[in-house]
Amino acid sequence: MNGAGALIKVLENEGVQVIFGYPGGAVLPLYDALLCSDIKHVLTRTEQSAAHAACGYSRSTDKVGVCWATSGPGATNLITGIANAYLDSTPLVAITGQVATELIGHDVFQEVDIVGATTPFTKHNYLVKDAADIPRIVKEAFYIANTGRKGPVLIDVPKDIQEKVRNYDFDVEIALRSYKPNMEPNFRQMAKLEEAIKDSKRPLLCVGGGCMLSRVSDKIIELSNKINAPFVTTMLGIGAVPTDHENCLGMIGQSGLKAANDAVESADLVVVLGARLGDRATGKHNSFARKAKIVHIDIDPAEIGKNHNTYIPIVGDLDVTLTKILKMDIEVKSNEWAADIAEWRKYVETTGACCENGLDPKDVIEALSDGADDNVILTTDVGQHQVWAGRFYRTKTRGSFITSGGLGTMAFSLPSAIGAAMANPDKRIVTIVGDGGFQMCLNELGTIKQEELKIGIALFNNNRLGMVRELQEHFCGARYSSVHLESNPDFSKIAEAYGVEYILVDKKDQIDAAVKMLLTPDKIVMVEFDIDPNANVKPVKAGE
Amino acid sequence: MKHILSVLVENRAGVLHKVSGMFGRRGYNIESLVVGVTQDPSVSRMTIVIDGNDNNVEQVNKQLHKLIDVIKINDITKTAISRQFAFIKIRCTPANRNEIVVLANIVEAKIVDVSPEIIILEVTGDEDKLSNIKALFDKYTIAEMVQTGVVAIEKGTSSLKV
Numbered sequence: 001m002n003g004a005g006a007l008i009k010v011l012e013n014e015g016v017q018v019i020f021g022y023p024g025g026a027v028l029p030l031y032d033a034l035l036c037s038d039i040k041h042v043l044t045r046t047e048q049s050a051a052h053a054a055c056g057y058s059r060s061t062d063k064v065g066v067c068w069a070t071s072g073p074g075a076t077n078l079i080t081g082i083a084n085a086y087l088d089s090t091p092l093v094a095i096t097g098q099v100a101t102e103l104i105g106h107d108v109f110q111e112v113d114i115v116g117a118t119t120p121f122t123k124h125n126y127l128v129k130d131a132a133d134i135p136r137i138v139k140e141a142f143y144i145a146n147t148g149r150k151g152p153v154l155i156d157v158p159k160d161i162q163e164k165v166r167n168y169d170f171d172v173e174i175a176l177r178s179y180k181p182n183m184e185p186n187f188r189q190m191a192k193l194e195e196a197i198k199d200s201k202r203p204l205l206c207v208g209g210g211c212m213l214s215r216v217s218d219k220i221i222e223l224s225n226k227i228n229a230p231f232v233t234t235m236l237g238i239g240a241v242p243t244d245h246e247n248c249l250g251m252i253g254q255s256g257l258k259a260a261n262d263a264v265e266s267a268d269l270v271v272v273l274g275a276r277l278g279d280r281a282t283g284k285h286n287s288f289a290r291k292a293k294i295v296h297i298d299i300d301p302a303e304i305g306k307n308h309n310t311y312i313p314i315v316g317d318l319d320v321t322l323t324k325i326l327k328m329d330i331e332v333k334s335n336e337w338a339a340d341i342a343e344w345r346k347y348v349e350t351t352g353a354c355c356e357n358g359l360d361p362k363d364v365i366e367a368l369s370d371g372a373d374d375n376v377i378l379t380t381d382v383g384q385h386q387v388w389a390g391r392f393y394r395t396k397t398r399g400s401f402i403t404s405g406g407l408g409t410m411a412f413s414l415p416s417a418i419g420a421a422m423a424n425p426d427k428r429i430v431t432i433v434g435d436g437g438f439q440m441c442l443n444e445l446g447t448i449k450q451e452e453l454k455i456g457i458a459l460f461n462n463n464r465l466g467m468v469r470e471l472q473e474h475f476c477g478a479r480y481s482s483v484h485l486e487s488n489p490d491f492s493k494i495a496e497a498y499g500v501e502y503i504l505v506d507k508k509d510q511i512d513a514a515v516k517m518l519l520t521p522d523k524i525v526m527v528e529f530d531i532d533p534n535a536n537v538k539p540v541k542a543g544e
Numbered sequence: 545m546k547h548i549l550s551v552l553v554e555n556r557a558g559v560l561h562k563v564s565g566m567f568g569r570r571g572y573n574i575e576s577l578v579v580g581v582t583q584d585p586s587v588s589r590m591t592i593v594i595d596g597n598d599n600n601v602e603q604v605n606k607q608l609h610k611l612i613d614v615i616k617i618n619d620i621t622k623t624a625i626s627r628q629f630a631f632i633k634i635r636c637t638p639a640n641r642n643e644i645v646v647l648a649n650i651v652e653a654k655i656v657d658v659s660p661e662i663i664i665l666e667v668t669g670d671e672d673k674l675s676n677i678k679a680l681f682d683k684y685t686i687a688e689m690v691q692t693g694v695v696a697i698e699k700g701t702s703s704l705k706v
């Protein structure tokens with residue numbers, strides 16, 4: 001058996017069923033060995049999409065996503081997807097071909113130092129120097145990617161190593177003497193937490209992406225009910241819990257809902273669950289939850305206290321920790337702020353859209369939200385449409401909202417939908433994308449057609465790089481610079497070229513019928529919504 | 545305040561890049577970093593000196609811990625004996641050579657090379673000693689100087705083990 005065969009065998013042992021990738025000279029042995037395996041390969045139209053698709057696959061299944069690419073440009077094209085996975089803590093194993101060991105360092109054809117390049121945004125990475133190490137390294141990569149604070153691991157495999165014929169020992173143990181994620185919360189801090197909850201009159205739960213990775217949706221709802229605490233989410237938290245729950249106040253942060261932000265502002269206890277309290281979620285430094293005791297629960301000790309002072313730091317696995325919290329004697333029945341919350345909920349969020357100029361994006365998202373059942377997974381691109389989705393879409397189940405949070409990566413939509421569709425043939429996958437982002441990944445229509453993936457594409461066309469236009473409106477005195485997409489193509493022709501059904505919606509009364517098409521199983525369809533280009537995420541001046 | 549961190553890492557290629565890259569990326573300044581193998585050939589020991597408040601140092605600690613190749617970290621600022629090592633190459637003339645030799649003997653700098661125009665001193669000591677000695681010889685022409693960062697070990701019975 002050669003190294004490539006050994007590598008594929010370990011992937012099989014790890015339960016891998018799908019690899020997203022793109023071939024090239026330095027991975028010929030891998031592609032050849034793949035022919036003898038049941039692992040399915042999905043040929044995306046660029047390597048970046050392969051990495052994003054692996055993310056979508058992972059985030060819709062709780063499995064490790066796998067992508068690979070050839071050396072040099074193939075590897076560098078993966079980088080954006082790897083960084084995206086890193087910032088959203090998505091478990092990913094990325095494999096790259098490398099030039100032959102003896103040529104490394106000579107700047108030969110298609111050689112780049114991908115291990116050096118990806119060190120800042122991988123959880124760990126490897127250059128395989130001895131073929132005998134392949135089974136151990138691949139095993140370790142999966143273990144590291146999918147435990148503790150999850151994240152991407154890259155394995156760079158020189159071509160001669162892929163070709164190396166020898167005996168491979170697949171019974172090897174992983175050898176990670178220093179890597180032991182701390183699962184158990186400290187009992188003293190837990191005792192402090194118990195007191196803090198009992199003392200609290202305005203307790204609030206803040207749900208982050210870690211809740212998705214730990215699968216604690218049910219426990220959060222239980223705790224929320226038990227201590228009578230509403231919950232808010234970060235952008236990634238939307239996918240972690242059903243946000244249509246009556247206790248949910250929506251997304252917090254710079255572009256969050258007023259009800260959610262007001263609750264954070266006036267809570268006396270905020271229990272942060274698996275969130276890193278990034279600037280997007282908290283606004284200005286140290287202005288987050290000023291009246292509250294902040295309890296920060298996270299598997300990654302480095303996140304606690306990094307951005308905000310914490311009253312009670314708890315390092316631990318969310319599932320383990322929440323199980324313990326739920327066993328505490330902490331029924332809090334008196335609720336001082338129910339009336340306030342009811343009042344905040346009445347606030348009507350708007351986009352400032354005006355029907356003469358096009359559709360109100362809120363109408364579209366709400367129609368989608370109302371029409372979607374718990375069988376729907378929504379993925380998004382990055383821009384205004386993403387934030388509108390974050391604000392107005394209500395998820396019915398855990399795992400039904402997949403977006404690029406930490407890196408804010410345009411061109412995430414179609415690829416992540418491809419990944420989700422590969423993993424969930426019995427679910428309806430819908431993706432929301434702007435006209436800018438769509439033109440960064442429309443090549444993936446080819447992948448969608450080739451694999452016959454039943455995806456509904458909601459194209460929010462405002463003929464603008466809308467999010468940046470809005471920033472320029474607010475912060476540059478409406479001096480617009482390079483945000484008009486004046487020569488947008490005729491999107492119907494693009495759909496037609498790829499053999500994808502297309503519907504144009506430019507009137508409000510057409511929305512419902514079109515949304516129905518987006519949600520119809522077994523349909524590959526693209527609906528273009530003509531959105532009012534002046535509609536905003538924050539209709540009033542931001543930063544007030 | 546200066547902190548001395550003693551860090552055990554896997555003795556593998558690429559580990560130094562991962563550690564130093566983390567410092568650069570997060571804007572922490574390394575005052576000095578020394579790395580060498582330990583009594584266990586699979587383990588290297590880095591002695592890292594950083595300047596920062598307690599918060600910074602705690603973050604450095606946590607971020608170091610996240611690197612898979614880092615095995616153990618100890619802040620030994622308060623308990624360490626530390627040394628640096630330097631070579632100082634001084635230009636001399638027949639007129640001042642004797643003076644330099646006498647001075648070197650007084651401060652316990654070892655003379656390791658002598659030629660008609662050059663004396664090379666070998667100096668070991670803590671940071672203060674090294675800078676004092678350098679100051680002392682500044683009035684001659686220091687042609688070249690090379691020094692290591694700090695290596696440090698805890699006093700007494702405690703030891704950093706894998």
Ligand SMILES: Cc1ncc(C[n+]2csc(CCOP(=O)(O)OP(=O)(O)O)c2C)c(N)n1
Pocket residue numbers: 381382383384385386408409410411433434435436437438460462464465466467468
């Ligand atoms: C790869 C990448 N490049 C640039 C940006 C900066 N950016 C954020 S949103 C945005 C505009 C997106 O425009 P579009 O896809 O049309 O969505 P809209 O905001 O109009 O809904 C840009 C350029 C980004 N997030 N990602």
Ligand SMILES: [Mg+2]
Pocket residue numbers: 383434435436460461462463464465466
């Ligand atoms: Mg747009």
